[in-house]
Amino acid sequence: GQQVMQIPQYQHVQEGEDFTTYCNSSTTLSNIQWYKQRPGGHPVFLIQLVKSGEVKKQKRLTFQFGEAKKNSSLHITATQTTDVGTYFCAGLALYDYKLSFGAGTTVTVRA
Amino acid sequence: EPEVTQTPSHQVTQMGQEVILRCVPISNHLYFYWYRQILGQKVEFLVSFYNNEISEKSEIFDDQFSVERPDGSNFTLKIRSTKLEDSAMYFCASSVVAGGDNEQFFGPGTRLTVL
Numbered sequence: 001g002q003q004v005m006q007i008p009q010y011q012h013v014q015e016g017e018d019f020t021t022y023c024n025s026s027t028t029l030s031n032i033q034w035y036k037q038r039p040g041g042h043p044v045f046l047i048q049l050v051k052s053g054e055v056k057k058q059k060r061l062t063f064q065f066g067e068a069k070k071n072s073s074l075h076i077t078a079t080q081t082t083d084v085g086t087y088f089c090a091g092l093a094l095y096d097y098k099l100s101f102g103a104g105t106t107v108t109v110r111a
Numbered sequence: 112e113p114e115v116t117q118t119p120s121h122q123v124t125q126m127g128q129e130v131i132l133r134c135v136p137i138s139n140h141l142y143f144y145w146y147r148q149i150l151g152q153k154v155e156f157l158v159s160f161y162n163n164e165i166s167e168k169s170e171i172f173d174d175q176f177s178v179e180r181p182d183g184s185n186f187t188l189k190i191r192s193t194k195l196e197d198s199a200m201y202f203c204a205s206s207v208v209a210g211g212d213n214e215q216f217f218g219p220g221t222r223l224t225v226l
Binding site: 033035037041042043044045048088090096097098099100101102103104 | 146152153154155156159166167169202213214215216217218219220
């Protein structure tokens with residue numbers, strides 16, 4: 001079945017630095033979504049990417065969907081303490097109706 | 112802002128007992144989901160539900176699991192005979208349109224502890 005892999009598993013970042021988390025699917029995706037889960041919280045939708053090569057920005061967050069629609073990345077610039085949490089990508093395979101979540105990247109920030 | 116609600120927030124049960132986890136999806140949403148997250152691990156899809164029937168389920172969702180929409184607002188997940196490995200956070204989610212084609216709104220979760 002479809003597998004979605006995400007790296008790194010953990011990211012320790014100095015406040016103000018940038019970082020990137022990467023997501024790779026074993027199969028071509030129809031779309032990919034990103035969710036953020038704060039410690040002790042539930043996943044909250046951030047964004048959805050649908051088109052090949054699509055790039056979307058939300059303030060300091062930049063999301064990218066690969067040309068082959070098999071990979072995606074989330075880049076955060078000037079990390080803040082409010083960015084702490086686990087970022088999950090979730091892919092929808094072609095001809096499928098269920099999201100497959102990656103293992104998540106857990107971000108901690110050093111002030 | 113409308114939100115998905117779940118009850119109880121924490122359920123403790125003995126192995127072999129039946130549990131029912133309850134969810135109230137957002138009122139105009141048509142698609143409902145249950146996910147499981149074992150502590151420290153990723154979110155795992157269990158089942159999706161539309162038009163009063165299961166539209167998709169994962170290999171985790173075996174005969175011990177069932178879902179129901181008993182009335183116009185509630186969506187329940189029943190585990191018939193709980194096992195230790197069923198201990199996890201269970202999230203309900205809902206969306207306006209199908210599957211991953213749209214934002215899914217997650218509830219706060221029910222933490223199930225099986226002793």
